[in-house]
Amino acid sequence: SPSDPDLVERARAAKEKLGDKVFVLGHHYQRDEVIQFADVTGDSFKLARDAAARPEAEYIVFCGVHFMAESADILTSDDQKVVLPDLAAGCSMADMATAEQVAECWDVLTEAGIAEQVVPVSYMNSSADIKAFTGKHGGTICTSSNAKRALDWAFEQGEKVLFLPDQHLGRNTAVRDMGMSLDDCVVYNPHKPNGGLTADELRAAKMILWRGHCSVHGRFSLDSVNDVRERIPGVNVLVHPECKHEVVAAADYVGSTEYIIKTLEAAPAGSKWAIGTELNLVRRLANRFAPEGKEIVFLDKTVCFCSTMNRIDLPHLVWALESLAEGNLVNRIEVDKETEAFAKLALERMLALP
Numbered sequence: 001s002p003s004d005p006d007l008v009e010r011a012r013a014a015k016e017k018l019g020d021k022v023f024v025l026g027h028h029y030q031r032d033e034v035i036q037f038a039d040v041t042g043d044s045f046k047l048a049r050d051a052a053a054r055p056e057a058e059y060i061v062f063c064g065v066h067f068m069a070e071s072a073d074i075l076t077s078d079d080q081k082v083v084l085p086d087l088a089a090g091c092s093m094a095d096m097a098t099a100e101q102v103a104e105c106w107d108v109l110t111e112a113g114i115a116e117q118v119v120p121v122s123y124m125n126s127s128a129d130i131k132a133f134t135g136k137h138g139g140t141i142c143t144s145s146n147a148k149r150a151l152d153w154a155f156e157q158g159e160k161v162l163f164l165p166d167q168h169l170g171r172n173t174a175v176r177d178m179g180m181s182l183d184d185c186v187v188y189n190p191h192k193p194n195g196g197l198t199a200d201e202l203r204a205a206k207m208i209l210w211r212g213h214c215s216v217h218g219r220f221s222l223d224s225v226n227d228v229r230e231r232i233p234g235v236n237v238l239v240h241p242e243c244k245h246e247v248v249a250a251a252d253y254v255g256s257t258e259y260i261i262k263t264l265e266a267a268p269a270g271s272k273w274a275i276g277t278e279l280n281l282v283r284r285l286a287n288r289f290a291p292e293g294k295e296i297v298f299l300d301k302t303v304c305f306c307s308t309m310n311r312i313d314l315p316h317l318v319w320a321l322e323s324l325a326e327g328n329l330v331n332r333i334e335v336d337k338e339t340e341a342f343a344k345l346a347l348e349r350m351l352a353l354p
C-alpha cells in the first residue's frame with residue numbers, strides 16, 4: 001500500500017535535520033514504507049557489520065527486531081545510541097530460549113559428563129543473555145549466511161555442538177552442508193526434564209539442537225513445494241534455512257535473505273522462482289524483477305508476514321526520528337556491561353570466522 005505522503009515528508013524532514021548524526025539500518029523483512037528510509041539494507045550478518053562500521057553516527061535507528069538492535073548496541077561504542085522504533089518488535093524464536101533454561105541445559109550436559117566436549121553455537125536470533133552464555137562457554141554466534149563456517153570452527157574446538165535456538169538452521173546446516181546424518185542430531189526440549197533426553201542419547205549425539213523454530217518459516221511444508229512445482233512447471237524453489245528439513249531437502253536453493261536477493265539478481269530473464277521466506281521481501285522482489293521477465297511467487301498459498309518485523313511501521317519510524325531530531329532519546333536498546341562483554345566475545349568470534 002502507498003505510504004501516507006504527510007508521514008513520508010515528516011520522516012524525510014526529520015532525517016535531514018539529523019544529518020550524519022543518524023544512521024538507519026533496515027532488515028530485508030521490513031515494510032516498503034520503512035525500507036525507503038534505510039541508509040543500508042541487509043541480512044542479519046550484514047547489518048551487524050554495518051552497524052559496527054559507523055562510529056560517527058550518534059544514533060543508530062534499527063528497523064528490525066529486538067535481538068538485532070541488541071547486537072548493534074554490543075558492537076557499537078558506548079556513546080552511540082541504538083534505537084528500536086517499536087519496543088514490541090521482538091522475535092518469537094529468540095524468546096524460545098531463556099537464560100534460565102539454557103543454564104539448566106548446561107547442568108544437564110554437565111551431569112551427563114559431556115559439557116567439556118560441547119561448544120555452544122547460537123544463532124543471531126537470540127537474546128543478549130544467550131549470546132553472553134555462548135561467549136562465556138567458548139562458543140560463537142552465527143547467522144544464516146555463515147552457519148557452516150561457524151560449525152566448522154566449533155568442531156575444531158570440541159566434539160559436540162549445542163545449537164541455539166533454531167533447531168532447523170542447526171539441522172539443515174549439519175545435514176545439508178556438513179554431511180552429518182539426521183541420527184547425529186538430537187532435540188533438547190527445555191520444557192521436559194533433562195530436555196527429554198537420556199544421558200546415553202546426549203553422549204551419542206554430535207549436534208544437540210535446541211527446540212526452537214521460526215513461526216513464519218515453519219508455515220512452509222513439503223506440500224507447498226510439491227504444489228508449486230505442479231502449478232508452475234520449471235519453477236526454481238529457493239528457501240531460507242529456517243524452514244523445516246523436509247522443505248530444505250526438497251528445495252533447489254537454500255540461503256539467507258541476502259543470498260536470496262543475490263540469486264534472483266543473477267537469475268536469467270524468463271526464469272521462474274518460488275520463494276520460501278517472509279512476504280514483505282518476496283513481494284518487493286517480485287515487483288522489482290517483474291520488468292526483467294523473472295516470475296517470482298510466494299512459496300505458500302496463504303500469505304505470511306513476520307508480525308513483529310511489521311510492527312516497525314512508518315508512524316513509529318517518524319515518531320522515533322522526530323523525537324531524536326528534537327533531542328529526545330526514545331526507545332534506546334542498551335545491554336548491560338557484563339552481558340555485553342561476554343556477548344561481544346561471541347559476536348567477535350563470528351566476525352573473525354574465515
Ligand code: 13P
Pocket residue numbers: 028042043044045091125143144145214240242255256257258
Ligand atoms: P537473515 O536476514 O540473516 O537471513 O535472517 C532472517 C531472519 O529471520 C531474521 O530474523
Ligand code: SF4
Pocket residue numbers: 065090091092093094125214215216217278306307308309
Ligand atoms: Fe523471528 Fe522468524 Fe520473524 Fe525472523 S522471521 S524475526 S526468526 S519470527
